[in-house]
Amino acid sequence: MPRINSPAELEAFRNNLVSQRDPNKTCITLCSGSACHASGSREVAARFQEEIQQQGLAGQVEFRRTGCHGFCERGPIVVIHPDEICYFQIKPEDVPEILSETIKEKKIIDRLLYEDPATNEKIIRESEIPFYKHQGRIVFGSNGSIDPKNIDDYIAIGGYSALARALLGMSPEQVLGEVKKANLRGRGGGGFPAGVKWEGSRNAPGDIKYVIVNADEGDPGAYMDRSLLEGNPHSVLEGLTIGAYAVGAHEGYIYVRQEYPLAVENVNVAIRQAEEYGFLGHNILGSGFDFVVKVHRGAGAFVCGESTALMTALEGRAGEPRPKYIRSNVVGLWGRPSVLNNVETWANVPLIINNGADWFTQFGTDGSKGTKIFSLVGKITNTGLVEVPMGTPLKDIIFKIGGGIPNGKKFKAVQTGGPSGGCLPDELLDLPVGFDELTQAGSMMGSGGMIIMDEDTCMVDVARYFLEFLTDESCGKCVPCREGMRQMLKLLTNITKGKGKDGDIELLEQLAETLVEASLCALGRSAPNPFLSTLKYFRDEYEAHIKEKRCPALSCKELIAFYIDPEKCKACTVCARKCPSEAIIGGKNLIHIIDQEKCTKCGTCFEVCPPRYRAVRKISGEPVPPPIPEEARTIVKERKQK
Amino acid sequence: MSEISLTIDGRGVKATKEMTLLEAARSAGINIPTLCYHEKLEPFGGCRLCVVEVESRGRSKIVVSCVYPVEPGISVRTRSEKIDRIRKMILELLLAHAPDSFVLQDLAREYKADRNRFEKEPSFCIHCGLCVRYCAEVKKKNAVGFIDRGIRKEISFIPKIAAAECWNCKECFPLCPTEALQAAYVLVQGLTTEPAALLRAVE
Numbered sequence: 023m024p025r026i027n028s029p030a031e032l033e034a035f036r037n038n039l040v041s042q043r044d045p046n047k048t049c050i051t052l053c054s055g056s057a058c059h060a061s062g063s064r065e066v067a068a069r070f071q072e073e074i075q076q077q078g079l080a081g082q083v084e085f086r087r088t089g090c091h092g093f094c095e096r097g098p099i100v101v102i103h104p105d106e107i108c109y110f111q112i113k114p115e116d117v118p119e120i121l122s123e124t125i126k127e128k129k130i131i132d133r134l135l136y137e138d139p140a141t142n143e144k145i146i147r148e149s150e151i152p153f154y155k156h157q158g159r160i161v162f163g164s165n166g167s168i169d170p171k172n173i174d175d176y177i178a179i180g181g182y183s184a185l186a187r188a189l190l191g192m193s194p195e196q197v198l199g200e201v202k203k204a205n206l207r208g209r210g211g212g213g214f215p216a217g218v219k220w221e222g223s224r225n226a227p228g229d230i231k232y233v234i235v236n237a238d239e240g241d242p243g244a245y246m247d248r249s250l251l252e253g254n255p256h257s258v259l260e261g262l263t264i265g266a267y268a269v270g271a272h273e274g275y276i277y278v279r280q281e282y283p284l285a286v287e288n289v290n291v292a293i294r295q296a297e298e299y300g301f302l303g304h305n306i307l308g309s310g311f312d313f314v315v316k317v318h319r320g321a322g323a324f325v326c327g328e329s330t331a332l333m334t335a336l337e338g339r340a341g342e343p344r345p346k347y348i349r350s351n352v353v354g355l356w357g358r359p360s361v362l363n364n365v366e367t368w369a370n371v372p373l374i375i376n377n378g379a380d381w382f383t384q385f386g387t388d389g390s391k392g393t394k395i396f397s398l399v400g401k402i403t404n405t406g407l408v409e410v411p412m413g414t415p416l417k418d419i420i421f422k423i424g425g426g427i428p429n430g431k432k433f434k435a436v437q438t439g440g441p442s443g444g445c446l447p448d449e450l451l452d453l454p455v456g457f458d459e460l461t462q463a464g465s466m467m468g469s470g471g472m473i474i475m476d477e478d479t480c481m482v483d484v485a486r487y488f489l490e491f492l493t494d495e496s497c498g499k500c501v502p503c504r505e506g507m508r509q510m511l512k513l514l515t516n517i518t519k520g521k522g523k524d525g526d527i528e529l530l531e532q533l534a535e536t537l538v539e540a541s542l543c544a545l546g547r548s549a550p551n552p553f554l555s556t557l558k559y560f561r562d563e564y565e566a567h568i569k570e571k572r573c574p575a576l577s578c579k580e581l582i583a584f585y586i587d588p589e590k591c592k593a594c595t596v597c598a599r600k601c602p603s604e605a606i607i608g609g610k611n612l613i614h615i616i617d618q619e620k621c622t623k624c625g626t627c628f629e630v631c632p633p634r635y636r637a638v639r640k641i642s643g644e645p646v647p648p649p650i651p652e653e654a655r656t657i658v659k660e661r662k663q664k
Numbered sequence: 665m666s667e668i669s670l671t672i673d674g675r676g677v678k679a680t681k682e683m684t685l686l687e688a689a690r691s692a693g694i695n696i697p698t699l700c701y702h703e704k705l706e707p708f709g710g711c712r713l714c715v716v717e718v719e720s721r722g723r724s725k726i727v728v729s730c731v732y733p734v735e736p737g738i739s740v741r742t743r744s745e746k747i748d749r750i751r752k753m754i755l756e757l758l759l760a761h762a763p764d765s766f767v768l769q770d771l772a773r774e775y776k777a778d779r780n781r782f783e784k785e786p787s788f789c790i791h792c793g794l795c796v797r798y799c800a801e802v803k804k805k806n807a808v809g810f811i812d813r814g815i816r817k818e819i820s821f822i823p824k825i826a827a828a829e830c831w832n833c834k835e836c837f838p839l840c841p842t843e844a845l846q847a848a849y850v851l852v853q854g855l856t857t858e859p860a861a862l863l864r865a866v867e
Contacts, residue, residue, distance in 0.1 A: 323813070340810070345709025345731045498791065498810075498817035500710050505757035508815045509782055536753040539726045539746070540712040 025300040027308040029186035032177075039178045048083040048125060049103040051166060052112075055090030055249050056284050058097040062113065063087075066098050069114040070121075077121050086175075089165040089253015092407040093153050096136070101148055101166065108148040109134035139403065139425065153404045156422045158385065158393050161369050162246075162409040165253035170288045173295040176256040182301050184372035188264045189309035192375075197268040198224060201371065203379035205391045210236050210327070210364030211440070211468045212544070213390075213457035216265075216371075219361055223269045223351040226359035231271040233262055234355065234362040236332060237278035237285065240324040241440030242491060244471035246395040246407050247365035251278065251285040254369065255292035259315065261371030263302065266313045269361050274315040277332050280322055290317055324441075324495035328543050329362045330354075331497065342497045343543035364469065366395055386412035390456035394467070400437075400474040403428045410455070417451035420474060431476040434575075435559070439468030441488045441495075442548035444555025445481060464555040466548070480577035481560040482567050486514040488552035496545060503546030506537045510553065519580040522568035527557065572643025579623045582642045586627070588613045588650045590637035593657050597627035597638060611657045615649040671739040685729035685740055686714055696729050696742050697751065697771055699758075699841055700792040705801050707731045708793050713754050713771075717741040726750070748775055756781040758790045762842035765790075788844035789819055795836035795845050805829045808836065808848075819845065821852040 026032045052070065054063050070085050091099045096110035102124060109120065109131065116134060123129045135144040136151050145151050148166075168175035176182070188197050202217030223231055235258060239247040251258060262274050278286055293315055296302040304312050318336055325331045326341040333355045335341035346353070354360025370392060374382045383391045390412035396419065397407050403425030410419060416436060420426065427433050435445040438455075444465030446453065453459055457467045475484065493507040510533050513526050534550035541547045557564060566572045573581040586597070586606075591613045598606040598614055605621040608614030614637075616627070631638040668679045672689050679688035684707065689696050699711035707730045714729045720738040726746070741747070755777035759768055763779045765788075772779060793810070796819060800806050807825040811818055821830065830849065837846060 340813075345707060345728065347727065347732050493815060496814040498812075498814040499708075501712050501754050501757060501790070504791065504815055504817070505760070506753075508785075509757065509760075512783070532749070532753060536750050536757075540715050540728075540750050540754065542709055542712070542728075 025298070027300060029183075029190050029307060032182060032186050032307065036177050036180070036183075039174055043178060046104055049086060050083060050120075050125075051086045051088045051101045051103065053089075053091045053097050053099040053166070054087040055094075055097075055165075055252050056282070057090060057094040057245070057249075058099070059284070061097050061111075063098040065114045066100075066112050066117060069117040073117050073121055077118070077126070079121060079125060083121075083125055086169050088168060089170050090249035090407060091148075091166040092157075092159075092162060092249070092409075093151075093404065094407065095403075095405040100134075103167075106147045106149065108136065108146065108151065110136055152425070153406065153408075153423055156418060157409050158411045159409045160373060160385070160393055161257075161366065162250065162395055162407065164257070165249065168254065170253050170255055171291050173256060173292065173299060176254070180376070181256055181372075182260055182299075184375040185260050185263055185301060186307055188267055188375050189307055189311055194224065194268045194270065197264060197375065200379050201268065201374055204374045204382040205379075206367065206370055206374060206382070207390060207457055208363055209366035209370070209394065209469065211466070213467055216363055216367055219351050219363070220265060220269050222349060223271075223359040223361045226352040228358055230273075230358050231269055232355045232358060232360040233266045233269060233271045233274040234332070234336070234360060235262055235274070235276040235278075235368055236327060236329070236362055236364040237276055237282070238320045238327040238332060239279065239282075239365075239469060240327050240495075241469055241471045243399040243473055244397045244440060244469055246397050246470050248279075248282050248285050249407055250365050250369055250395070251282070252288050255285075255289040256296065257369045257372060258289070258365055259292055259296055259302065261368035262315065263306070263313050264371050264375055265361060265363070265368065267311055269359075271361070272312050272314070274313065275336060275355075276315060276317045277320055277326070277336060278317060280319045286317060286319060293317070323497070324491075325497045325543070325545050328545060331543065332362065333360060340497075342499045343545075345542055366470075387454060387456045387459070389458045390467075394455065394470055396455075396470045396472045398424050398472050398474070400472075401427055401431065401476040401479070402474040412456050413454040415452050415454050416446070419455070419472065420451070424474065427474065427476050431478065433474070434477050434479055435475045435481065435484075435556075437465075437473040437475065437484065437488075437552075438471065439466035439551070440471045441491045442466075442545065442551050443468045443471065444551045445475070445484060445559065446555070447559040449559075464558055465551065478575055478577060480518070480573050480575040481556040481563045482514065482573075483518050483575075483578055485552045485556045486511070486518050489514055489549070492545065492549045496549075500540075500542035500546060502537045502539075502541045503543075503549065506533045506541075506546070507549055509533055510537075510550070514553065517564065517567045518573075518578045520567070520571045520578075522564075524568065526568060527561075527564055531557075566643065570643045574642070576640040576642050578642075582623060582640050583618060583646045584616055584621060584623060584625070584627055585639050585641050585646050586614050586616055587637050587639055588615075588655075590635050592635050592637070594632060594635070596630050596632065600626050600630045602626060608655075613650065613655040613657060615655075618646055668734050668736045670734055670737065673740070673742055679734040681734070683734050685716060685718070685727070685732045685734060688734050689716075689729065689740070689742060694742060697774070698730060699767070699790065700794065701730045702794055702798065702839070705794070705797045708797060711754065711758075711790070711792055713751055715747055715750055717744055717747060751775050752777045761785045761790055762788045762844065765842040767841040787818070788842045788847065790842055790844075791817060791819070792841060794839040794841075795819060798836050798839055803829075803833065803835065805833075808845075819848055821849060823852050826852050 098112050100109040100112050206216045207213040323341045326335045328343050330344040331341045393409050395409045437445045460467050489511045493511045496503045498504045537550050566574050598608050603622045605617045628638045677692045696714045698714045700708045709731045716729045718727050752775040759779040760782040795808050799808050807829045808821045811820045
């Protein structure tokens with residue numbers, strides 16, 4: 023492989039690559055991120071490779087396995103370029119037809135197209151699908167077109183040109199100045215301005231400095247960093263190297279979760295290729311700048327996403343945060359100045375250097391510039407990764423891009439910011455997403471998790487769930503976090519079980535104050551957010567649980583009962599047959615009743631009762647009506663009476 | 665040596681650059697309660713009992729005095745309604761584990777902490793880490809350590825090291841504010857000693 027020794031050589035290499043690639047040649051891309059692997063992308067890929075040979079198309083079409091396209095709900099996704107024909111949920115058996123019909127005959131296969139649920143219209147092109155149309159994918163967009171294991175793909179779309187520009191056309195101070203001017207804020211959660219952090223490290227005393235990628239993404243339901251690292255690892259490496267140059271670091275680390283095997287694999291391949299090409303290592307691009315990167319696999323502790331705990335873990339010790347009031351960009355890894363930014367933050371850097379801070383700041387709000395990738399999950403029609411300009415209202419993300427709530431249910435809340443974020447109700451759907459906007463509303467940006475909840479979700483139980491997660495993930499070093507959460511979790515669990523007492527809310531608030539004010543690190547300080555935000559916006563639900571022993575969302579098992587309405591039951595016996603605990607007494611022409619003693623509240627009867635009867639009801643906060651007497655249970659068919 | 669002037673509880677206090685707020689306060693005879701602090705050990709910042717309010721440039725914030733470095737001109741309050749409230753809560757959380765600890769009881773009186781506010785937990789250890797850190801930093805033996813994390817975290821002697829080192833040392837015993845340490849030690853001793861030898865020791 024050629025070592026590239028100067029920006030001119032890089033440019034020549036790129037031109038040569040591009041000239042060899044016919045833009046009109048048919049190229050089939052297949053989404054091969056972890057999510058699509060789980061839905062069978064590997065099998066589809068194998069079938070494509072085999073079938074291309076068999077149908078004699080080798081040489082005529084190119085087949086490329088790319089990173090995540092984002093629309094994970096409908097994966098695996100196939101996009102056929104240059105026409106941009108987009109097929110969803112592809113199975114291996116669809117492959118021969120795609121090749122014989124679409125590639126050879128230029129015919130569209132209707133059943134594989136996206137159908138807009140709103141208009142029932144079939145959509146052919148990726149960019150016209152509402153999920154994509156309303157996004158602004160400046161960071162994530164290349165994921166769908168490049169093979170992450172092939173550095174040439176990245177170079178062909180302009181990759182490493184920002185590195186060349188920075189190393190040979192700009193001084194470290196100029197790079198720093200551009201990133202500061204762009205007001206790039208940390209995408210990992212804190213939202214701290216990256217340029218200011220870099221400058222602090224640059225000015226800190228010492229010859230040895232470090233730059234680190236935080237890829238210890240641990241929020242439940244969030245996977246944007248994984249998808250970036252899997253799908254476009256070179257963009258992260260390029261950003262990191264530019265940052266190292268600005269800071270004056272010659273060593274970098276990528277701290278990535280052990281649970282992300284594909285990300286680890288792809289980033290290691292990328293490092294090897296970048297070293298071969300001379301984008302990493304000694305005398306990069308002939309600039310005289312040296313930089314090496316090592317990958318460190320995290321052992322699966324959520325708290326290691328916290329910057330000082332991450333550095334402690336990198337040093338080989340138990341991942342616990344440091345108590346010091348000294349910023350890690352001054353005294354960090356092994357006591358040296360260390361800049362830690364998350365995957366998405368680093369991936370933004372090449373864009374800023376190539377296009378300039380003025381271009382970058384055209385996206386976003388006053389305080390939050392650029393775009394943000396969110397993972398849209400929960401009770402939402404279009405699950406997936408979405409990238410939108412900062413300032414996009416929540417409702418555009420949830421309804422225009424996300425397609426709203428499935429099954430005709432009502433929207434109830436959106437949880438942003440990961441487990442220690444907050445839940446925002448429908449009154450705040452117009453809120454533009456941005457670091458300060460979300461914090462002011464009692465939630466936070468976090469790393470970009472967005473969990474949608476519908477009317478069936480109990481907000482007390484949601485707070486309990488996240489507290490449980492955080493209690494499990496607390497390192498246990500400081501008392502407020504370890505002991506405070508232990509008690510908060512107990513109280514919340516009791517409330518959801520109908521054992522809540524007067525004064526519990528106040529005690530929870532006092533515990534929350536201790537956590538917020540006195541915890542050692544951000545995990546403890548932000549842990550009460552799920553409780554505080556649900557209390558702020560859904561206080562009535564807490565009170566209903568405590569005072570009336572009622573769960574308004576009819577979700578907390580201990581507070582609900584199932585009841586068959588004798589007026590509606592038609593004795594169809596479906597529920598009695600499906601009940602796993604044999605709690606339903608009934609028979610042919612006999613109105614069914616539920617034995618409350620035996621009932622485990624699994625909800626099966628509620629789900630299987632035919633919609634035309636809807637005889638099973640959920641009850642909460644009121645006594646279950648007594649079963650009708652045995653002699654009154656026989657159903658006398660009305661027609662016969664007549 | 666450059667001297668730094670700051671105010672603690674309304675009094676002018678002189679400190680040296682490398683001091684923490686806790687050290688500066690104690691050098692001036694102002695008491696701040698601590699559980700995990702020990703002058704021979706690196707600051708741990710775990711118990712959070714030593715929280716104080718710092719006012720600088722017109723903004724007030726709660727910091728932990730055992731690790732917060734002195735800054736010129738700042739004003740520190742070691743007691744306030746809010747600080748007392750936080751200390752009371754921390755003590756009550758710990759009293760759920762060690763209701764009979766004399767150290768905790770004394771502090772509970774001072775801060776009006778209710779030892780029965782929370783349901784009792786079946787562990788006497790309050791995770792101050794004094795034993796673990798003393799053994800590692802002063803004795804350099806690492807015979808006792810933390811295992812697991814979060815609410816499952818416990819102190820544990822490493823039997824192999826403890827069997828060789830602890831019998832003639834036991835310097836960590838008086839450090840323990842709850843005496844949970846002795847219990848852990850006796851347990852390990854029981855597990856690592858031959859029954860016959862144990863019997864002889866009892867006799």
